[in-house]
Amino acid sequence: MPESYSALSEIPCTKEQVENCIFSKWYSRFKSHVPITRIIKPVPPEFIQYLEQDGIKLPPVEQETSIYTSEPVGNQANGYSDWEGAREEEQHEDEIKPLVHFPELHNQIKQIIAELGPVTPKLNWSSPRDAVWILPNNTTKCTEVNEIYLLLNASNYIVHDLEVGHQQGNEFELVLRQWFALNPALEFRIFVRDSKIVGATQRDLNYYDYLESLTHQLKDLFDEFVEETAIPNFPDKSFVLDLYVPRPFDKVYLIDINPFARKTDSLLFSWNELATIEAQDDYELRLIPKNNVGRFASKEHSENQVPKDVVDASLDPGAIKELAEQWTKLLERQQEESDSE
Incomplete structure (x- = not known):
């Protein structure tokens, strides 16, 4: 019996689309929404x-x-x-x-x-x-x-x-x-395909019990920003936005713009979903469920937290001594500042 499988959906991404996401290319158009x-x-x-x-x-x-x-x-x-x-x-x-x-x-x-x-x-x-x-x-x-x-x-x-x-x-x-200190619970990634939001997801992969009650309010803010600010000012029809919505949930900050491409982390979606979801006026805002298990329970960027430099330093007593002394000095200074307050 032949095995069933799903073919990967094609998601074309041009060099120009990647270049349009360079910070300086879009910053001036969204300056009032960026720190x-x-x-x-x-x-x-x-x-x-x-x-x-x-x-x-x-x-x-x-x-x-x-x-x-x-x-x-x-x-x-x-x-x-x-x-x-x-x-x-x-x-x-x-x-x-x-x-x-x-x-x-x-x-x-x-x-x-x-x-x-x-x-x-x-x-x-x-x-x-x-x-x-x-x-x-x-x-x-x-x-x-x-x-x-x-x-x-x-x-x-x-x-x-x-x-x-x-x-x-x-x-x-x-x-x-x-x-400025961002509350990780209030960072979101918005996927726009052909000038329509096809999905949104929280960025921090941890459960926050109050987010579900804010779903409609957050989606209204996403819709307004995408329709009135992002689409009129960004040259591509498909892109991915990183937005921050701090309390009291009445202003959206633009943190980054990413290509609508597989190299951009799709977080709680799959790229096959994002490429094939039927564009409608409504879309799903995906949140981490209460029983957060599996890969979503892991620490963000954990795959990158033992870099080659540290491994190399561990093999060189002089190098590891240097790193340790730098960290120790900073901790001592922070403690002194804390004691003086």
């Missing part, structure tokens, strides 16, 4: 080379203002030499260093942080949400330039941006958005 943002474009090629090189290497200066310094605590008695002396011999001649190879960009990032306060970074398409494990606050909140370097260097999502950008010949940009 305050600064875009540095194009970034110098040395910055991209810095992100692509192996390991996580931070600037060895500005120790008076940053705890993320590449200089460990000296301890000559125990055989530890100064960072500048011990590590210099190991550095390759072609190693990219922020303060040497792109000092203007380094200072520009510092100036933006001084202007906006804490920021969250991204490249052309992606935010390093999968790398929050590397910061003690476990978020993408960056209060200094070295935190931005840490996040971008540790993120597989950023690696994907670099690969796509090179393949398509795009200029790279660094986006610094003013950071």
Whole structure:
């Protein structure tokens, strides 16, 4: 008896559709719906080379203002030499260093942080949400330039941006958005096909008991934003929106625009569903059920939370000591700030 199967539905996605989702391509059209943002474009090629090189290497200066310094605590008695002396011999001649190879960009990032306060970074398409494990606050909140370097260097999502950008010949940009604490329960992904919403889903894969009672109110907000703002201002008819709807549920923030393509996470839907759902005036807002089990009970981005850099560091006592000291210094500073409040 032949086995039954479902053929994968074709979901065409052009190079132009991918490029239309680059942040700077759409930001000006939706500026009133996006948190305050600064875009540095194009970034110098040395910055991209810095992100692509192996390991996580931070600037060895500005120790008076940053705890993320590449200089460990000296301890000559125990055989530890100064960072500048011990590590210099190991550095390759072609190693990219922020303060040497792109000092203007380094200072520009510092100036933006001084202007906006804490920021969250991204490249052309992606935010390093999968790398929050590397910061003690476990978020993408960056209060200094070295935190931005840490996040971008540790993120597989950023690696994907670099690969796509090179393949398509795009200029790279660094986006610094003013950071604010998002309630993950109120982030949603909206799928628009041929100018019609065909589905919506919560982004955080955990159960929140109050969301079901808000379904109609949320869908009204999604409908209004898509029909009155997104469709008239975005060049493609099919796309995926990431929206944030904070209390009191009367304003929609646009977080990102993604291609309507299989590379975009479909979350609680399958792409076959999204490609074949009959477009109607009504659509389903999928929420995590109370008995949240299986893959939806796992931690977001868990597949990316043991990166190669940490594995490599675990094999090198000097490298793991460096990482441990950086984290310890930050925790001590945060504790001091907490005690002083």
